[in-house]
Amino acid sequence: MSMKLADGNPIFMMRTKGVGHLSAEDAIALGACGPTLRGSGVDIDLRRDSPYTGYENFKFNVPVRSEGDVFARYLCRVAELRESIGMVQQALAGCRKDPSKPMRPRSCCPTARR
Numbered sequence: 001m002s003m004k005l006a007d008g009n010p011i012f013m014m015r016t017k018g019v020g021h022l023s024a025e026d027a028i029a030l031g032a033c034g035p036t037l038r039g040s041g042v043d044i045d046l047r048r049d050s051p052y053t054g055y056e057n058f059k060f061n062v063p064v065r066s067e068g069d070v071f072a073r074y075l076c077r078v079a080e081l082r083e084s085i086g087m088v089q090q091a092l093a094g095c096r097k098d099p100s101k102p103m104r105p106r107s108c109c110p111t112a113r114r
Contacts, residue, residue, distance in 0.1 A: 006074070016071040023068055035080060039073035041066040057094070058087045 006012045022032070027040040037044060045062040047055040063079035065072035 013071070016069065016074060018069050018071075020070045021068050027068070035063075035073050035076035038062065038064045039076045040068040058090050060087055 022030075022036070022040050024040045024042050027037050027042060032040070041064060043062065043064045046052070048060070048062055060083045061079075063076045063083070065075055
């Protein structure tokens, strides 16, 4: 679920596990959002709960951890990166007119100035 380089590193673990604990109540009171809020166990995500700009068209999981420490927030962020990759893949699949043909991106290079 997360990156083995950091997860298996004893120094990283020592500096993140049990450090910077933020309870769900404190996270809400401080106005935390995103992985900081979900790393404290609060299962809120506007993309899922009040979808905007097309998020209702994507299937994705909202990572939530209950530990409330730096490591939990890290795990939420890594899981969100993976979910984002899945959403990009879904968006690309929806853009294809013919799924059997690979997409060819249009050039977006600026025109040469003379």
